[in-house]
Amino acid sequence: MRLWAFGLVIALASCGDTGPHLVSNSQVVGDTIPKALTAVPGDAERGSDIFVDRERGHCVLCHAIEGLEAEFQGNVGPDLSLVGDRLSAGQLRLRIADYQIVRPGTLMPSYYRIHDLYQVAEAYQDDPVLTAQEVEDLVSYLSERR
Numbered sequence: 070m071r072l073w074a075f076g077l078v079i080a081l082a083s084c085g086d087t088g089p090h091l092v093s094n095s096q097v098v099g100d101t102i103p104k105a106l107t108a109v110p111g112d113a114e115r116g117s118d119i120f121v122d123r124e125r126g127h128c129v130l131c132h133a134i135e136g137l138e139a140e141f142q143g144n145v146g147p148d149l150s151l152v153g154d155r156l157s158a159g160q161l162r163l164r165i166a167d168y169q170i171v172r173p174g175t176l177m178p179s180y181y182r183i184h185d186l187y188q189v190a191e192a193y194q195d196d197p198v199l200t201a202q203e204v205e206d207l208v209s210y211l212s213e214r215r
């Protein structure tokens with residue numbers, strides 16, 4: 070299974086210049102990624118740090134969460150105080166990883182994607198904004214917002 074997945078990544082990497090897809094079609098079911106991206110479960114406390122951290126998620130730029138300690142909380146995106154009631158872990162995972170798959174053209178950035186990116190400095194082209202573990206940490210944190 071692992072080898073098969075690795076082969077797929079290589080195949081995608083070599084077809085054109087759009088780069089490998091971190092999220093493969095087989096991982097996406099409806100509007101969800103039902104399976105965790107890592108074997109290590111997400112850590113909600115770390116997720117909260119990433120949500121605020123300018124160098125990583127910086128989700129507060131566009132989203133507010135009640136009770137979160139942050140100097141500034143934006144409102145470009147929906148309030149996420151009760152997002153755990155609205156969305157399952159799988160739905161959260163896909164939205165954080167690559168919202169473009171759910172809604173092409175959305176303002177929400179793709180945090181776990183390296184193909185078809187524009188205006189990205191060469192040094193960063195092969196790295197997604199967040200690691201798979203950081204995505205899981207955020208899924209864990211947001212699942213608890215209910």
Ligand code: HEC
Pocket residue numbers: 120126127128129130131132145146147149152155156161164165172175176177178180207211
């Ligand atoms: C540049 C602004 C922006 C940033 C930064 C941003 N988002 Fe969003 N986000 C949006 C917008 C806009 C939407 C609504 C998307 C739509 O409907 O097209 C959204 C939607 C969402 C949703 C779905 C909410 C719902 O109620 O359906 C989740 C979950 C989410 N964002 C999480 C995050 C996380 C986690 C981060 C940080 C890693 C983040 N966002 C960073 C703009 C942003």
